[in-house]
Amino acid sequence: xxxxxxxxxxxxxxxxxxxxxxxxxxxxxxxxxxxxxxxxxxxxxxxxxxxxxxxxxxxxxxxxxxxxxxxxxxxxxxxxxxxxxxxxxxxxxxxxxxxxxxxxxxxxxxxxxxxxxxxxxxxxxxxxxxxxxxxxxxxxxxxxxxxxxxxxxxxxxxxxxxxxxxxxxxxxxxxxxxxxxxxxxxxxxxxxxxxxxxxxxxxxxxxxxxxxxxxxxxxxxxxxxxxxxxxxxxxxxxxxxxxxxxxxxxxxxxxxxxxxxxxxxxxxxxxxxxxxxxxxxxxxxxxxxxxxxxxxxxxxxxxxxxxxxxxxxxxxxxxxxxxxxxxxxxxxxxxxxxxxxxxxxxxxxxxxxxxxxxxxxxxxxxxxxxxxxxxxxxx
Numbered sequence: 001x002x003x004x005x006x007x008x009x010x011x012x013x014x015x016x017x018x019x020x021x022x023x024x025x026x027x028x029x030x031x032x033x034x035x036x037x038x039x040x041x042x043x044x045x046x047x048x049x050x051x052x053x054x055x056x057x058x059x060x061x062x063x064x065x066x067x068x069x070x071x072x073x074x075x076x077x078x079x080x081x082x083x084x085x086x087x088x089x090x091x092x093x094x095x096x097x098x099x100x101x102x103x104x105x106x107x108x109x110x111x112x113x114x115x116x117x118x119x120x121x122x123x124x125x126x127x128x129x130x131x132x133x134x135x136x137x138x139x140x141x142x143x144x145x146x147x148x149x150x151x152x153x154x155x156x157x158x159x160x161x162x163x164x165x166x167x168x169x170x171x172x173x174x175x176x177x178x179x180x181x182x183x184x185x186x187x188x189x190x191x192x193x194x195x196x197x198x199x200x201x202x203x204x205x206x207x208x209x210x211x212x213x214x215x216x217x218x219x220x221x222x223x224x225x226x227x228x229x230x231x232x233x234x235x236x237x238x239x240x241x242x243x244x245x246x247x248x249x250x251x252x253x254x255x256x257x258x259x260x261x262x263x264x265x266x267x268x269x270x271x272x273x274x275x276x277x278x279x280x281x282x283x284x285x286x287x288x289x290x291x292x293x294x295x296x297x298x299x300x301x302x303x304x305x306x307x308x309x310x311x312x313x314x315x316x317x318x319x320x321x322x323x324x325x326x327x328x329x330x331x332x333x334x335x336x337x338x339x340x341x342x343x344x345x346x347x348x349x350x351x352x353x354x355x356x357x358x359x360x361x362x363x364x365x366x367x368x369x370x371x372x373x374x375x376x377x378x379x
Contacts, residue, residue, distance in 0.1 A: 001031070020162075115370075170252065204235075214333060279350075
């Protein structure tokens with residue numbers, strides 16, 4: 001029996017890992033899958049040994065405060081590898097943690113496939129040599145990323161981007177409007193404050209305040225799709241305290257994107273998803289001051305948003321650090337809400353993002369690569 005261990009540390013990784021796990025189950029029904037992950041992976045048939053619900057932490061300062069917790073978790077997963085002896089370890093994103101776990105796997109002669117690999121093309125280029133040393137195969141999701149790893153001497157296969165497979169509506173516009181109780185007369189606005197607790201606490205208050213500003217000028221309806229890593233009670237409390245009516249949702253997020261007029265979203269996978277759904281979005285993000293100071297000196301790319309990186313220009317406006325204010329969010333969104341021609345121009349720009357992503361099939365190729373690695377046959 002093929003034994004596959006997963007390590008995914010946050011909601012976006014859980015999303016990608018669950019799709020791959022489902023495809024592994026289809027290709028190899030007898031495979032045993034277990035490891036660290038979330039609700040999506042559990043639904044896909046992965047036995048969850050550590051639930052990531054409370055694990056979402058980002059930034060230098062934030063991580064330092066939680067180091068003992070990470071050490072204990074890595075020790076637990078290392079012991080799991082020793083006991084279970086998986087045929088392959090699949091690391092999904094979460095580089096600060098997963099690179100160290102990959103090192104432990106390498107010491108124990110367990111092959112490692114890294115999916116959603118560290119962004120060496122953006123920052124921490126020094127990580128490339130560690131990846132080349134410890135990882136059996138990088139399943140790369142961007143062509144420029146594959147080239148960067150190839151130059152670094154790491155074994156790499158370009159599998160394509162999984163979002164090209166998964167980001168599409170499942171309902172008609174009318175069905176989605178009815179399903180979400182959407183108001184045809186309102187400007188429907190999506191709020192996506194992130195999947196990490198510190199992101200939500202830091203960004204949602206400004207998004208809600210921006211919503212109140214917009215509501216003074218337009219008839220608005222606000223929706224917030226809850227990430228499975230965030231407690232519903234926390235969101236309800238924050239929304240209630242703001243005084244802004246917001247509809248919390250838990251499923252069919254791409255259908256929801258399809259009926260909204262505009263969005264405010266935390267940096268990350270969400271902005272790529274909204275771009276693929278051709279939903280005009282303002283990217284909002286803040287880091288702790290020390291983390292931002294370090295990022296300014298270490299990051300080697302022009303943009304924070306993946307859509308902008310893919311097309312090498314700003315098709316998703318970015319509000320970072322001191323610019324990430326409620327008024328800034330409201331001003332950017334109001335341009336699209338008051339001028340439909342301006343909104344349509346941005347939609348045409350966003351079409352370039354899907355073109356840049358390439359064709360589908362990434363999930364299948366990644367699952368097949370993992371099984372081949374587990375069986376010792378390589379890429």
